[in-house]
Amino acid sequence: MLEKFLQTIEEYNLIEVNEKIVVGVSGGPDSISLLHLLFTIKEKYNIQIYGVHLNHKYRGKEADEDAQYVHEFCTKLKIPCYVYSENVEEYSKKKGRSFEEGGRELRYKYFYEVLRKVGAKKIAVAQNLDDQAETMLMRFMRGSGIEGLCAMDYKRDEIIRPILNIRRKEIEKYCERHGLNPRIDKTNLESIYTRNRIRLELIPYISEHFNRNIKETLFRTSELIREDKKFLDECVKESYNRVIKEEVGKVIIDRLEFNKCHKAIQRRIIRECILYICSDLKNIEKKHVEELIKFIGMARSGSTIDLPKNLISLVKYEKVVIKKRENSKNKDFLYPVEIGKKIYIEELNGYIYGEIVSMDEYNSSNNGKYNMYFDFNETKELFIRNRRNGDKFKPLGLNGTKKLKDYFIDEKIPKDERSEIPILVSDDEILWVVGYRRSSLGKVKKNSERILRVSYIQE
Amino acid sequence: MLEKFLQTIEEYNLIEVNEKIVVGVSGGPDSISLLHLLFTIKEKYNIQIYGVHLNHKYRGKEADEDAQYVHEFCTKLKIPCYVYSENVEEYSKKKGRSFEEGGRELRYKYFYEVLRKVGAKKIAVAQNLDDQAETMLMRFMRGSGIEGLCAMDYKRDEIIRPILNIRRKEIEKYCERHGLNPRIDKTNLESIYTRNRIRLELIPYISEHFNRNIKETLFRTSELIREDKKFLDECVKESYNRVIKEEVGKVIIDRLEFNKCHKAIQRRIIRECILYICSDLKNIEKKHVEELIKFIGMARSGSTIDLPKNLISLVKYEKVVIKKRENSKNKDFLYPVEIGKKIYIEELNGYIYGEIVSMDEYNSSNNGKYNMYFDFNETKELFIRNRRNGDKFKPLGLNGTKKLKDYFIDEKIPKDERSEIPILVSDDEILWVVGYRRSSLGKVKKNSERILRVSYIQE
Numbered sequence: 001m002l003e004k005f006l007q008t009i010e011e012y013n014l015i016e017v018n019e020k021i022v023v024g025v026s027g028g029p030d031s032i033s034l035l036h037l038l039f040t041i042k043e044k045y046n047i048q049i050y051g052v053h054l055n056h057k058y059r060g061k062e063a064d065e066d067a068q069y070v071h072e073f074c075t076k077l078k079i080p081c082y083v084y085s086e087n088v089e090e091y092s093k094k095k096g097r098s099f100e101e102g103g104r105e106l107r108y109k110y111f112y113e114v115l116r117k118v119g120a121k122k123i124a125v126a127q128n129l130d131d132q133a134e135t136m137l138m139r140f141m142r143g144s145g146i147e148g149l150c151a152m153d154y155k156r157d158e159i160i161r162p163i164l165n166i167r168r169k170e171i172e173k174y175c176e177r178h179g180l181n182p183r184i185d186k187t188n189l190e191s192i193y194t195r196n197r198i199r200l201e202l203i204p205y206i207s208e209h210f211n212r213n214i215k216e217t218l219f220r221t222s223e224l225i226r227e228d229k230k231f232l233d234e235c236v237k238e239s240y241n242r243v244i245k246e247e248v249g250k251v252i253i254d255r256l257e258f259n260k261c262h263k264a265i266q267r268r269i270i271r272e273c274i275l276y277i278c279s280d281l282k283n284i285e286k287k288h289v290e291e292l293i294k295f296i297g298m299a300r301s302g303s304t305i306d307l308p309k310n311l312i313s314l315v316k317y318e319k320v321v322i323k324k325r326e327n328s329k330n331k332d333f334l335y336p337v338e339i340g341k342k343i344y345i346e347e348l349n350g351y352i353y354g355e356i357v358s359m360d361e362y363n364s365s366n367n368g369k370y371n372m373y374f375d376f377n378e379t380k381e382l383f384i385r386n387r388r389n390g391d392k393f394k395p396l397g398l399n400g401t402k403k404l405k406d407y408f409i410d411e412k413i414p415k416d417e418r419s420e421i422p423i424l425v426s427d428d429e430i431l432w433v434v435g436y437r438r439s440s441l442g443k444v445k446k447n448s449e450r451i452l453r454v455s456y457i458q459e
Numbered sequence: 460m461l462e463k464f465l466q467t468i469e470e471y472n473l474i475e476v477n478e479k480i481v482v483g484v485s486g487g488p489d490s491i492s493l494l495h496l497l498f499t500i501k502e503k504y505n506i507q508i509y510g511v512h513l514n515h516k517y518r519g520k521e522a523d524e525d526a527q528y529v530h531e532f533c534t535k536l537k538i539p540c541y542v543y544s545e546n547v548e549e550y551s552k553k554k555g556r557s558f559e560e561g562g563r564e565l566r567y568k569y570f571y572e573v574l575r576k577v578g579a580k581k582i583a584v585a586q587n588l589d590d591q592a593e594t595m596l597m598r599f600m601r602g603s604g605i606e607g608l609c610a611m612d613y614k615r616d617e618i619i620r621p622i623l624n625i626r627r628k629e630i631e632k633y634c635e636r637h638g639l640n641p642r643i644d645k646t647n648l649e650s651i652y653t654r655n656r657i658r659l660e661l662i663p664y665i666s667e668h669f670n671r672n673i674k675e676t677l678f679r680t681s682e683l684i685r686e687d688k689k690f691l692d693e694c695v696k697e698s699y700n701r702v703i704k705e706e707v708g709k710v711i712i713d714r715l716e717f718n719k720c721h722k723a724i725q726r727r728i729i730r731e732c733i734l735y736i737c738s739d740l741k742n743i744e745k746k747h748v749e750e751l752i753k754f755i756g757m758a759r760s761g762s763t764i765d766l767p768k769n770l771i772s773l774v775k776y777e778k779v780v781i782k783k784r785e786n787s788k789n790k791d792f793l794y795p796v797e798i799g800k801k802i803y804i805e806e807l808n809g810y811i812y813g814e815i816v817s818m819d820e821y822n823s824s825n826n827g828k829y830n831m832y833f834d835f836n837e838t839k840e841l842f843i844r845n846r847r848n849g850d851k852f853k854p855l856g857l858n859g860t861k862k863l864k865d866y867f868i869d870e871k872i873p874k875d876e877r878s879e880i881p882i883l884v885s886d887d888e889i890l891w892v893v894g895y896r897r898s899s900l901g902k903v904k905k906n907s908e909r910i911l912r913v914s915y916i917q918e
Binding site: 138140141142143144145146149194197202205206209210211212214217218220221223224225227228230231232234235262263264265267286336338339340381 | 597599600601602603604605608653656661664665668669670671672673676677679680682683684686687689690691693694721722723724726745797840
């Protein structure tokens with residue numbers, strides 16, 4: 001394994017001589033092996049290594065023992081070790097992230113903190129081939145073009161992943177062979193819904209019925225697609241510079257040049273433009289990009305088109321401008337709610353987050369003002385939107401149906417605030433007037449199989 | 460649905476006025492709807508429609524009734540109908556194809572026959588959005604870069620797929636609404652291992668746990684990737700023409716120009732070169748392409764490198780040549796056996812095909828000279844290869860182990876023929892000396908859960 005590790009480092013230029021390297025260490029087999037491998041080549045490359053561990057405070061005792069173990073392991077190898085503590089669960093809830101996302105955010109925050117403190121230039125993290133395969137599957141199922149299917153790279157900015165091409169099994173063997181006794185991260189085995197389902201159910205299923213080497217296969221796919229992605233990026237950059245003029249808060253598109261570009265490049269130019277103006281692509285879907293491409297291609301001078309994120313595009317003869325519109329209040333909105341994915345509601349500057357939780361987790365919590373539980377099997381397609389004319393619902397505890405308008409009047413909600421109240425609907429039936437009242441639909445029962453928790457987080 | 464259909468036809472230029480169109484009609488909801496939709500727009504486009512049906516002779520009575528139904532349906536609409544009959548199961552076995560592949564080959568053979576006979580220019584087939592999603596999943600699991608993940612297109616050569624963006628559910632509703640009473644293809648529900656597993660198990664599973672709109676999601680992904688693929692194709696074509704000189708049976712590569720190309724383009728140029736010389740890419744894996752790219756990049760004049768398919772590449776100063784080597788006999792070979800996939804063994808010009816079959820199918824058949832059954836659960840990674848020094852095996856019915864060499868001597872197989880006998884191995888243990896003797900390993904027992912049938916087909 002050491003040989004493969006060295007080969008990867010050489011092939012992808014991951015480490016330079018005399019460098020300082022920060023290593024993220026959870027205490028599990030992956031990161032402990034990574035640390036040990038780096039330690040092994042310490043003299044060859046004359047590198048200085050710094051361990052960083054985040055005690056996530058989940059399952060108190062075990063998390064503390066993880067931190068203890070990492071600290072001792074580093075001390076034994078005379079590697080400086082930075083241990084931070086933070087309640088990841090609390091943090092994630094507050095920020096409307098999943099536990100996994102929240103943990104990731106915090107870890108990287110501390111990695112970069114140490115990076116700056118010690119003057120390092122690299123952060124080594126311990127994702128392996130199995131992780132990569134899982135990432136591929138996850139992204140494929142969520143719907144990603146080659147942007148997502150290129151998955152994780154060996155190197156990206158300061159981050160390096162020197163054991164990305166090594167199987168989890170090999171890593172475990174390495175730990176045994178060197179008597180490293182890593183900790184087993186219990187959170188991995190239970191609480192992270194999506195990734196664990198992929199690891200423990202989906203991959204074994206695919207492996208049994210379709211492709212026994214599914215992990216290696218997906219890993220190879222990610223490598224191929226990453227090359228393609230890099231090539232496309234270069235093409236896009238070249239075209240973007242030719243076609244787009246950036247100004248403060250807006251871009252100006254040279255129509256003639258834009259129309260000469262291939263559709264695959266046009267799509268990416270549009271995304272780059274929106275990234276420039278808004279710094280993210282939330283709520284921008286394929287169909288919006290398509291519309292805009294058509295618009296740039298054919299619309300007459302003077303035409304305008306509305307886009308999500310409060311953007312507007314207008315034609316001025318041979319130029320097309322994209323910029324922020326001035327006022328967005330009281331606009332209708334509608335977003336599909338996806339389980340396990342935090343959805344940003346631009347109009348409210350808030351997030352809606354739906355997740356499947358266990359009966360235990362449900363019992364130990366309560367429905368709250370911005371936190372509500374439903375019987376997932378009784379829901380259909382979920383959306384979050386603001387009110388529509390004619391909305392009715394069945395407030396829990398009340399007999400029959402009530403017009404939403406009447407409910408708002410009873411609740412003395414001012415007219416101009418009513419459009420800013422998020423409403424959770426299943427198909428088109430109201431489940432929850434967020435912050436106010438739930439309907440009797442989808443109530444959790446004793447025998448409910450799967451429980452959906454929906455949270456709303458105001459930024 | 461008619462509206463969407465018309466929109467698709469317009470957007471992708473599928474049909475021109477005054478055309479003749481051949482329509483593949485199985486008699487199922489998809490093809491019957493397609494035929495009916497085309498009939499509906501017959502006058503608008505002034506098209507002439509020809510139905511083609513293949514009676515696959517599987518489950519005799521039902522297949523005959525399908526053919527009967529299609530014939531009557533066409534007659535009612537005054538559409539000329541061509542019905543062909545062929546035993547697809549027999550054909551597929553003979554050719555070493557899966558039932559699905561064999562059926563596909565035959566259908567297209569007859570589609571083109573009618574196309575030529577009536578002077579049509581288009582063949583309309585009835586794949587839908589659900590089929591596309593299944594194709595995506597299948598290819599993703601098998602391991603495909605964007606070449607495969609672009610999936611099926613609305614139009615490719617003579618083939619058009621006008622209902623590719625319509626859900627199966629919608630199609631069924633359409634049939635109901637118009638009282639079309641399509642036939643249900645029973646073979647869909649049972650015998651086609653891979654696709655049905657995807658349809659009936661995997662997609663429902665993903666849909667429940669990860670993404671309820673998985674089909675639409677995958678469909679969108681295929682559209683995005685197809686655009687990227689088209690763009691890349693254009694780039695490759697341009698570079699290929701600049702870098703490659705084709706001669707009879709070989710290509711000559713301009714090294715300097717090749718090395719200037721992006722890796723993503725280099726990979727594809729190499730594949731195009733091999734396609735030119737060999738007309739297929741069987742047995743060419745990612746690693747071979749990588750090796751060759753490195754070789755072209757760095758090897759000194761005079762160096763050579765061997766590739767699969769009996770290819771050789773050699774450097775002549777600033778040029779690199781790829782061509783067929785003269786003699787390939789007695790070369791070692793080794794191919795992984797994949798369930799449900801016909802593997803071509805170039806060295807023998809034959810195929811090996813492994814599939815999972817039911818206990819019934821097993822009972823009604825026999826182990827044959829080129830047809831053998833195993834307990835799938837007792838096998839490990841399967842390969843087909845020729846003999847290696849030191850090979851041993853446990854012939855069924857014999858006590859203990861025998862050297863393969865001794866077995867060959869006992870069987871009086873001439874020395875120079877021994878390397879041309881395919882051997883099925885599980886990891887590195889011999890399961891079957893194809894055409895001769897099986898080992899006692901992996902014997903099917905009464906309680907075997909899954910039975911593997913391996914067939915060898917000599918072209």
